[in-house]
Amino acid sequence: MSEKIQTIPIAKPWMGEAEAEAAKRPILAGWVTQGPEVAAFEQEFAAYVGANHACAVSNCTTALHLALLAVGVQPGDEVITVSHSYIATANSIRYCGAIPVFVDIEPQTYNINPMLIEDVINERTRAILIVHQMGMPCDLKVILSIARSHNLPVIEDAACAIASEILWDGQWEKIGKPHGDIACFSFHPRKVISTGDGGMLTTNNPEWDKQFRLWRQHGMSVPDTVRHGAKQVIFESYPMLGYNYRMTDIQAAVGREQLKRLPEIVERRRYLAQRYQQMLADVPGLKLPTEPQWAKSNWQSFCVRLPEKCDQVQVMQAMLDAGVSTRRGIMCAHREPAYSIEAWSCGVDSDACNCELGKCQRLTESEQAQERAIILPLFHQMTEQEQDRVIELLKSTILG
Numbered sequence: 001m002s003e004k005i006q007t008i009p010i011a012k013p014w015m016g017e018a019e020a021e022a023a024k025r026p027i028l029a030g031w032v033t034q035g036p037e038v039a040a041f042e043q044e045f046a047a048y049v050g051a052n053h054a055c056a057v058s059n060c061t062t063a064l065h066l067a068l069l070a071v072g073v074q075p076g077d078e079v080i081t082v083s084h085s086y087i088a089t090a091n092s093i094r095y096c097g098a099i100p101v102f103v104d105i106e107p108q109t110y111n112i113n114p115m116l117i118e119d120v121i122n123e124r125t126r127a128i129l130i131v132h133q134m135g136m137p138c139d140l141k142v143i144l145s146i147a148r149s150h151n152l153p154v155i156e157d158a159a160c161a162i163a164s165e166i167l168w169d170g171q172w173e174k175i176g177k178p179h180g181d182i183a184c185f186s187f188h189p190r191k192v193i194s195t196g197d198g199g200m201l202t203t204n205n206p207e208w209d210k211q212f213r214l215w216r217q218h219g220m221s222v223p224d225t226v227r228h229g230a231k232q233v234i235f236e237s238y239p240m241l242g243y244n245y246r247m248t249d250i251q252a253a254v255g256r257e258q259l260k261r262l263p264e265i266v267e268r269r270r271y272l273a274q275r276y277q278q279m280l281a282d283v284p285g286l287k288l289p290t291e292p293q294w295a296k297s298n299w300q301s302f303c304v305r306l307p308e309k310c311d312q313v314q315v316m317q318a319m320l321d322a323g324v325s326t327r328r329g330i331m332c333a334h335r336e337p338a339y340s341i342e343a344w345s346c347g348v349d350s351d352a353c354n355c356e357l358g359k360c361q362r363l364t365e366s367e368q369a370q371e372r373a374i375i376l377p378l379f380h381q382m383t384e385q386e387q388d389r390v391i392e393l394l395k396s397t398i399l400g
């Protein structure tokens with residue numbers, strides 16, 4: 001009888017009876033959206049990251065959209081960001097009718113290269129949207145000083161960065177405090193904790209937090225909780241254009257349990273990442289991710305850059321054939337048909353630009369990272385034996 005080896009997945013949420021039990025609470029109570037579980041999850045999340053306010057929404061993409069609206073991004077404005085990210089980052093800018101202006105990344109951290117930001121700032125620039133890619137904090141100190149000197153708000157796409165930390169005036173602080181103006185998180189299953197789908201906005205500005213709450217619920221003047229508890233008839237009004245970006249209480253109840261598991265999850269991820277670092281250190285030509293001294297990643301993804309001689313697709317296929325899932329490096333939005341000149345005209349005079357996309361810089365490092373890097377399996381339940389299998393397989397595939 002042939003024994004089928006189980007394929008090691010790239011990621012897997014860590015959930016169990018606690019989450020299943022928690023989901024029962026709102027279902028049996030009969031209050032399933034914008035109720036007490038959402039409010040409690042927001043409070044607990046704000047306390048965890050150290051923010052004054054946290055507002056739950058349907059996912060991180062809608063969180064990014066609201067964050068951009070809150071800082072005043074309007075049609076025709078430019079927003080500086082990276083192409084090297086999940087496509088949702090750039091898409092959220094286009095939802096505002098604004099233009100993403102792409103800056104290249106640093107090859108070591110896969111994050112925006114702060115030294116290239118100033119080159120693309122002009123009178124149309126309205127905001128900077130940075131991404132803590134794969135959970136690695138951006139160089140916020142440098143980015144914020146550039147942004148402040150031009151009076152530009154900074155939004156942090158922290159979709160992958162729950163529990164990541166940054167050294168701030170001698171103290172380790174959580175990403176999402178926030179250090180910029182607004183941070184946006186995702187609870188998609190590919191991230192470190194999950195609610196199925198879900199998102200969170202954190203800020204220290206009470207006005208923005210109020211705005212988020214109106215926008216996520218169709219711009220409605222009276223929240224459900226107030227109407228429900230009212231002893232007198234009240235009619236709501238709709239003073240502004242809003243959206244349906246709500247999180248349900250079922251999701252929030254699950255999220256509260258996930259938050260309790262988070263310290264254990266991060267400890268395990270850091271342990272496994274450390275183990276990858278040690279055991280892959282001697283592979284010739286393989287470049288491992290580096291963590292700046294002032295950063296502690298949550299290791300949402302562990303990304304390695306293959307030696308020059310290796311073909312990315314061949315390595316990935318060989319590993320898949322042997323029962324190990326991998327993913328290519330982070331995508332580049334500017335290379336997708338949705339961002340082709342035909343599909344999307346940024347309106348910038350094409351003579352003025354140095355790439356086919358408009359006002360963007362050459363994105364050599366972004367493209368290289370996409371083509372040369374692969375992401376290895378890393379998840380809470382992964383055993384050391386499973387990790388050893390990944391390591392041995394990667395080594396033998398590379399060394400041929």
Ligand SMILES: *Cc1c(COP(=O)(O)O)cnc(C)c1O
Nearest residue numbers: 059060061086088089159186188
């Ligand atoms: C996953 C991800 C998003 C989108 O999050 P959703 O919750 O799926 O909308 C945005 N930005 C980055 C960097 C991501 O990794």
